[in-house]
Amino acid sequence: MKNKEEYLGFEQGPIRPPSEAYSLLIRITRNCPWNRCTFCPVYKDTRFSLRPIEHVIEDIDRVNNYIKAIGETTDEDGNSSRAAVAGILSEVEPFDDQAYYAALQWYFSGRMKSVFLQDANSPVIKTNDLVRILEHLRKRFPGIERVTSYARSQTVARKKDEDIKALADAGLNRIHIGMESGSDTILKMTDKGTTKEHHIRAGLKVKNAGMELSEYYIPGLGGEKLWRENAIETADAMNRIDPDFIRLRTLALPESTPLFHEYNKGNFDKCREVTIVKEMLLFIESLDRITGIIKSDHILNLFEDFEGKMPEDREKLTGMLKDFLDMPTEQQTLYQLGRRLGYFRTISDMDNTNRLKRTESYYLKYNITPDNVDELTTELMKRFT
Secondary structure, three states: OOOOOOOOOOOOOOOOOHHHOOOEEEEOEEOOOOOOOOOOOOOOOOOOEEOOHHHHHHHHHHHHHHHHHHHOOEOOOOOEOHHHHHHHHOOOOHHHHHHHHHHHHHHHOOOOOEEEEEOOOHHHOOHHHHHHHHHHHHHHOOOOOEEEEEEOHHHHHHOOHHHHHHHHHHOOOEEEEEEEOOOHHHHHHOOOOOOHHHHHHHHHHHHHOOOEEEEEEOOOOOOOOOHHHHHHHHHHHHHHHOOOEEEEOOOOOOOOOHHHHHHHOOOOOOOOHHHHHHHHHHHHHHOOOOOOEEEOOOOOOOOOOOOEEOOOOHHHHHHHHHHHHOOOHHHHHHHHHHHHHOOOOOHHHHHOHHHHHHHHHHHHHOOOOOOOHHHHHHHHHHHHO
């Protein structure tokens, strides 16, 4: 008989979407059940496991208890003295400090409106178990407005429609799916473990259940050879789904990924950033049935302000990309460099004399040229992966 797993305290996984920065993180599974994507640095050398449902429930209850205790130290304006909060901490056992800090961070975020279920694929557990967790969350925190989770297309596509609807009815409001690409060639090349049709089937299931859908797209994933295919096939898949959000995640190459080793051996021709902008432009121009929001909410992206509602903001978005492509080559290079050094967030930041001078100083000191800038920015981007 298998030994029952001992509860060792509140757990949190390593990642969450940027849009969940103020969310309470509740860990349901550990790591990723697939964990073979060649571009992904997360969860490598780890084993996937399900947490016992009772442990997840215990995590929720412990956070709830600390939220109540912290709330009792605040005045009518929501202010709490440092001494009062320290008094609670002094009574927290080392075993329980993670639950306390999770509660503290969530409480003083000023929101306490959203919860994110970790790790990479929470819907992989039995539907009834996930429904139980969702119902318990809503019971303990009746004020929450959004509960979200990552999910794999393959997992959602295999679930019955009634199971997806049951999760929506229990309070799962939004699912984040890493489409990455709509090209079957690129999905196979990167060992994504799914197909374009599975992506579409899964996305439509989420939408039909009444949940919000956030799909991720990786410009550059096909390399220099397949950038057009990546743009066109991904746009076609997105058009057939019409997700609520399309989130861009420009390809980076952390050294811990199999794709980096292929790049190092000369087997993967990484896109130049100018090519990635061309790919993004083709992608946006190919979206003809999208009514959701396109967001560039990650530091890896070249343009931090690249965001708009489709179809009304199409010209604004394509205009931003064309503005970059119309720049003289040296200006493009300066912007790439300044963005990766952290001096620029948007093209308009190049009008800031101080930021521009700092970038130009680096540009001259290290003899940066259009021919070598992508090699340098590839190294700089590793800081954020």
